[in-house]
Amino acid sequence: MRSAIKIYILIGLVFVNIVLYDAIFGYFNRKQFSLYFLNVGQGDSELIQTRRAAVLVDAGPNQKAATNLDAIMPAYRRTIDVAMITHPNxxxxxxxxxxxxxxxxxxxxxxxxxxxxxxxxAVMKAVHMNNIPIVYARAGERVSFENVSLDVLWPQLDLPIPAQLSSNKANDTAIVSLVSYRSFKALLTSDVSQSVEQKLLSVLSDIDILKVAHHGSKYSTSDALLEKIRPSYAIISVGRNTYGHPTQDVLARLQEIGSSILRTDMNGTIQAVIEKGKLVVHGALP
Incomplete structure (x- = not known):
């Protein structure tokens, strides 16, 4: 019995040491800013992570987002400071x-x-059971943390709460946001169409990364938008589907503007980091 107790104590001490090592040394080894485009199949999910904070934009269609988070986030961190669901698809x-x-x-x-x-x-029931406060995002609002800002560009203030719309109309009420870290900028466009893009042109300028809207649908990512923002990288969150996503029309527009294209169905989870003042983007993460 005493031997068994000693073994349990030893295992416990080893576990505590691993957690402490990860907490102390992992903190200093983690990037000050990382933006992940999670490989969740035919859906969307992005993670913004700093040394102290984690913000999730969309959660994908299945358990793959949680699996990605388990692989990316340190073992001791089991808190997401803000989760944004851009629209209820x-x-x-x-x-x-x-x-x-x-x-x-x-x-x-x-x-x-x-x-x-x-x-x-089911999702709303789980949210209420966990006593999670809900904030309804509107253009002009900002989430700030550790030199990072997440600015809401859309929807506009006159969208009623709650609203019930068809799936296509709901797409154009999706939250569009701009992620900024120092001089780096990424535009997260959810599923909005070209009509919303047109309304946002006046507040947009050159960006580093575009999260291509609606998995590469031909009804999004217009020439006008691309000419205005001229993204260095275009990330397409997509999986096996029957819609033809991403469409050849969108791929051609992105190639014409000179964007480097990465796709979660081909490149896996994609990470963007700032290393020595330069943007580095790569895929094939867990």
Whole structure:
């Protein structure tokens, strides 16, 4: 019996030492800023991580977002400071169910549009059971943390709460946000169409990374948008699908503007980091 107790104590001490090592040395080894485009299949999920904070934009259609988070985030960090669900389509929010089983979410940001679906009901039930406060995002609002800002560009203030819309109309109420870290900028466009892009042109300028809207649908990512923002990198979050995403039209537009194209279905989870003042983007992460 005493031998068994000693073994359990030894295992416990080893575990504590591993956690402490990760907490102390992992803190200094982690990048000051990383932006991940998670490989979740036909859906969207992005993670902004700094040394002290984690912000999630969309949760994908399944458990893959949670699996990605487990691989990326340190073992002792099981808190997401802000989770933003850009709109209530299942391929952007269903994965939140698995995330809430493993992580604490401090605040949930949504656009205020409701969906008549079992997935929406299940997610909202889990949110309420975990007592997570909900903030409805509107243009002009900002989330700031550790030299990073997440600026909401869309939807506009006149969108009613709650609103129930068809799937196509809901896409154009999705939250569009601009991620800024020092001189780096990334535009996260969710599923909005060219009509919304047109309305945003006046507030946009050159950016480093574009998260291509709606998995590369031909109804998004217009020539006008690309001419205005001229992204160095274009990230397409996409999986096996029957919609033809990403379309050849969008791929041709991106190639014409000179953007380097990465796709989660081909490159896996994609990470963007700032190293020695330069942007480095690579895929094939877990």
């Amino acid at each position: 299942a391929d952007h929010m269903a994965g939140l169910l698995d995330i809430l089983k493993r992580y604490r979410v401090r605040v949930l940001m949504m656009n205020g549009v409701a969906d008549i679906s079992a997935t929406y009901d």
